[in-house]
Structure formats: structure tokens, C-alpha cells
Amino acid sequence: MTISAPDTTTNAQNRLLPVTSTEPIERLLETASLYLHIPFCHTRCYYCDFNTYAGMLPVREPYVRALLTEIELAGKMAQLADNTLRRSRTIFFGGGTPSLLSVQQMQRLLQACSTAFAVDADAEITLEANPGTLTQEQLAGLRAAGVNRLSMGAQSFDADLLKSLGRIHTPEEITQAVTYARAAGFTSINLDFMFGLPQQTMQQWQETLRQALELRPEHFSLYSLIIEEGTPFYDWTHEGRITPGDEDLCADMYEIADELLHAAGYINYEISNWALPGHHSRHNLTYWQNLPYIGMGAGAYSYFGNRRFSNERDPLTYNKVLKTGRIPEVESEQVEREQEMSETAFLALRTALGLHLPTFEQRFSQPFAQFVGDRLQIVEEAGLLEHEDSWLRLSKRGRLLGNEVFFRLLPEA
Ligand code: SF4
Structure with a gap:
């Protein structure tokens, strides 16, 4: 059965933002988006519960070598029935702080992806970056290596709030990083910001949004702070040392952000995401459309072949397993048809x-x-x-x- 492309002529939002691919669903289900996890940071932010580690920068090179092995193994595992390479429409380097890898390490990883998968010529290739870690030369190198989208954790334009989050960068470094990225030829930039932070006022939030809009990034991701167990923020909240923004304030902050971004031409295409027309994140849409993805690296998750599975979380153990040429998978779950149907609907209904x-x-x-x-x-x-x-x-x-x-x-x- 062939599937016709969704009607893009009658839906006003769809005309503005063609978030549905024009490809038939059968073809999309034969692709896999690639996620590569880089679990290193200079220091840990006080709210962070991601699988990332401070003080492990010397392990970067052995980790990259392990990742190269995993990419090769994953490419073989994902080959189509006729032994041809599986197509990839997007590659996403997430973390952690992937911008802590050298340009040469990034080139090797991208080359390995292109050898193991049939990466589209116009694939979206995103790198998450901390504004405090970027140089102009590095950004030019990344752009030349094929990275075409930059996603920066900016979080706030308020210097005191950044410090209170444990961020290593200043507000000026956000502006500088965007300027460097533009000079390097990046035409697709996302900035992440957080609201509902302890001590954050509505005025500070509006000022952050005002300064962010002056930079005119193509994409915004706005998240309300969630206090996760195991983080310093969790302990401090329970000790009464900090108080995150209450529900009403968060709802107001969300609403004002939506108004300001809407007025500036951004479309709220998913609960936490706004984009200028044509600049939605194709990689994240893979998740929201419940399409296959293969996550590689320590602690990465995959959804592929009616299974959901995850990798060994500890980078040192991950490296050891890959040295023996084995797949670093530790958990796996079969996704039954009814569950897949529910999840497909659930994820799609999160989008605008x-x-x-x-x-x-x-x-x-x-x-x-x-x-x-x-x-x-x-x-x-x-x-x-x-x-x-x-x-x-x-x-x-x-x-x-x-x-x-x-x-x-x-x-x-
Ligand atoms: S930079 Fe990002 S990944 Fe690293 S500790 Fe901070 S929030 Fe976590």
C-alpha cells in the first residue's frame, strides 16, 4: 500500500511549517535517525541528571574509538533485508558536551556514520554545544566537517542565575558563540533556555527572551526547571535552601514566552519548541513521529526493529565492552503493536x-x-x-x- 503525503494545502499551520515529511510512511520506517552521546562536561550543572561526567576528559579519545566500533556494528545490525545500508536522515551529537570533542574527532565520527549508513546528502547534522566551550576556529572546522545545525544550552541571559545553575559560561559568551557560529556559516541555530528557576523573576525571564530574540536564532527550546532526584538542586530544595518557581509563575512564563515568540514569527510546533518556518528540528521530529532511531554511546537509547534498548551507562565499561567487539546493550524491551499505536498517537499529540x-x-x-x-x-x-x-x-x-x-x-x- 502506498501512503499519500499529508495534505499540505488546507492546513494553515502546515503551510507555515511543513513538519510532516512528504515521504511515504513506509519509506520513513525504513530509515533510522542516528544519535551519538558524548558524556563529558567540564563540571556538572546543579540541576543536571543526564548521563554525563566531569573529570573524564582524558578518556575522550578511547571513547571516540569505542564509538567508531559501535557505529560500524550498528550499521551492520541495521542493514536492510537486501544487505544494503540503511538510510539516515539526521545525525545528532548530544550530551554531555559534544563540543568538547576536537574537530578531527568529529570528522572521524561523521565519516564512520557515512560508511555504516546511507546518510542523506542533505541530512540534518546537529551538535549540542556549551557556549563557554566554543572558538571561532572550531566552529569553522565543524561547519566544514558537515555539521549544519548548532544547539546551544544558553539557559539564561542573567549572569547571577547562570552562576546559581552551575553553568560555566557568561551571558556575553552566548552572544559571542552565536556571532562566531554565524561567521562560520551556521544558518540553523537553536538556543535552550530555562524558566521557573529559583529566584527567577518574570522581569528577568522577559529580559532573557528580549536579548535572545535580538540574536534571531532559528529555533528555541524552552524548558521549565524539573528538580530531579540525585542532583544538588534536589537536596537543596529538600533542605529548603532553594525554591523553584511555582506552577502559576511557570504557566505565566510559558505564556509570555509563547506570545513574544509568536509575535516575532516563531511557531510553537511542539510543547517546548518554537521555530522559524522551515527550521523545526528534523531529528526531534523523528522522536515525535515515533520513527526508528539508533542511539550510540554510553547510556544511549534506541528504538529500532520493534524494540527499545539502551547501552551501558558508564563510559569506562562502555569502552571495555566495545574493545571486545561486543554490542554494549544492557536493557531491551519488545514494543508490541498496541503500545506502538498508543505511543505514536501520544507523541504526535504533543506537537502543534x-x-x-x-x-x-x-x-x-x-x-x-x-x-x-x-x-x-x-x-x-x-x-x-x-x-x-x-x-x-x-x-x-x-x-x-x-x-x-x-x-x-x-x-x-
Ligand atoms: S552542560 Fe548540560 S549535560 Fe553538562 S552538566 Fe550542564 S546541563 Fe548537564
Whole structure:
């Protein structure tokens, strides 16, 4: 069965932001986005619970060698039935701080990806970077090596707030990094910012957004602070030393950000993400469209071949396993069809466009309405979902309730 491309002529949002690929879903399901995890940072930010380590910079080269081995093994594992290489539309270097690798190490990793996978000529290749670690020369080298998208953890334009988060960079270094990146030829830049921080006022948040908008990045990711167990912020919150922004303030901060970004021409295409037209993150859309991805590196997750699996988290153990030529997988879960259907709907409904019903039906040979049964009508009648053309999306009220809608609607959510 061939799947027609979603109708891009009748949906106003879709005209502005073609987040749905024009490729048939069968072809997309035969691709794999690649994620490479670089688990090193100069120091650990006080709120961070990512799989990343300070004080391990001397291990970078052995780690890169292990990663090269894993890329080769993954390419073989992912080959198509006729032994041809699997196509990749995006590569994402995440961390940690991938910008702590040298340009030469990045070149070797990219070369290995191109040998093990059929990487599209126009693939989106993103590098996460800490603004405090970038030089002009390095950025020019990265651009020449093929990196075409930069995603920087800026977090705030307030110097005191940056210090209180344990960030190693200053507000001036954010501006400088963007200037260097532009000079190096980067035309796709994302900046991450956080709100709901301890002591953060609405005025500081608005000032951060004002300064950020002056830089005109193509993409924004805005996250409210989540206090994760095992972080200094978790202990300090429980000791009463810090108090994160309350729910109401966070909701107001989100709303003001959406207003300012909308007025500046950005489209809120996913709950935490805004982009200028044509600059949505193709890699992140892989996740939101529930398409296959292969994560490589310590602690990386994959969703491939109806399985979800993850790698050994400790970089030293990861290196040792790869030295023996074995796959560093430690956990694996089979994803049954019904779970895949629920997750596909759940992830799509997080995006502004929502779920494209014909694509869902073509992917699973079952209409969405039949899959969820009576629940659809109940949730629609409660005003939590709305239909437009072939799309189903959360209403404004539904977006505020978020997970509750999914819980009421989806069997496995
Ligand atoms: S730079 Fe990013 S990955 Fe590293 S510790 Fe800070 S938040 Fe975590």
C-alpha cells in the first residue's frame, strides 16, 4: 500500500511549517535517525541528571574509538533485508558536551556514520554545544566537517542565575558563540533556555527572551526547571535552601514566552519548541513521529526493529565492552503493536499539528477512531481535543491538562 503525503494545502499551520515529511510512511520506517552521546562536561550543572561526567576528559579519545566500533556494528545490525545500508536522515551529537570533542574527532565520527549508513546528502547534522566551550576556529572546522545545525544550552541571559545553575559560561559568551557560529556559516541555530528557576523573576525571564530574540536564532527550546532526584538542586530544595518557581509563575512564563515568540514569527510546533518556518528540528521530529532511531554511546537509547534498548551507562565499561567487539546493550524491551499505536498517537499529540489520521491508519491498517473506541468521543465532548481536516490535536484546554488527556484517551499511555 502506498501512503499519500499529508495534505499540505488546507492546513494553515502546515503551510507555515511543513513538519510532516512528504515521504511515504513506509519509506520513513525504513530509515533510522542516528544519535551519538558524548558524556563529558567540564563540571556538572546543579540541576543536571543526564548521563554525563566531569573529570573524564582524558578518556575522550578511547571513547571516540569505542564509538567508531559501535557505529560500524550498528550499521551492520541495521542493514536492510537486501544487505544494503540503511538510510539516515539526521545525525545528532548530544550530551554531555559534544563540543568538547576536537574537530578531527568529529570528522572521524561523521565519516564512520557515512560508511555504516546511507546518510542523506542533505541530512540534518546537529551538535549540542556549551557556549563557554566554543572558538571561532572550531566552529569553522565543524561547519566544514558537515555539521549544519548548532544547539546551544544558553539557559539564561542573567549572569547571577547562570552562576546559581552551575553553568560555566557568561551571558556575553552566548552572544559571542552565536556571532562566531554565524561567521562560520551556521544558518540553523537553536538556543535552550530555562524558566521557573529559583529566584527567577518574570522581569528577568522577559529580559532573557528580549536579548535572545535580538540574536534571531532559528529555533528555541524552552524548558521549565524539573528538580530531579540525585542532583544538588534536589537536596537543596529538600533542605529548603532553594525554591523553584511555582506552577502559576511557570504557566505565566510559558505564556509570555509563547506570545513574544509568536509575535516575532516563531511557531510553537511542539510543547517546548518554537521555530522559524522551515527550521523545526528534523531529528526531534523523528522522536515525535515515533520513527526508528539508533542511539550510540554510553547510556544511549534506541528504538529500532520493534524494540527499545539502551547501552551501558558508564563510559569506562562502555569502552571495555566495545574493545571486545561486543554490542554494549544492557536493557531491551519488545514494543508490541498496541503500545506502538498508543505511543505514536501520544507523541504526535504533543506537537502543534497533532496526529495525522490518514497516516496513522496507513501505518497500522486501523483507523485511530477504531483503535481508541468510545474514549475518543468522551474526550472530544470534554473539549480536550479538536479536529481540523485530517488532523486531531489537543485543544487549548487539552494542552493545559496534557498527560491527563493521554491517560483518558490511550490504552497504554
Ligand atoms: S552542560 Fe548540560 S549535560 Fe553538562 S552538566 Fe550542564 S546541563 Fe548537564
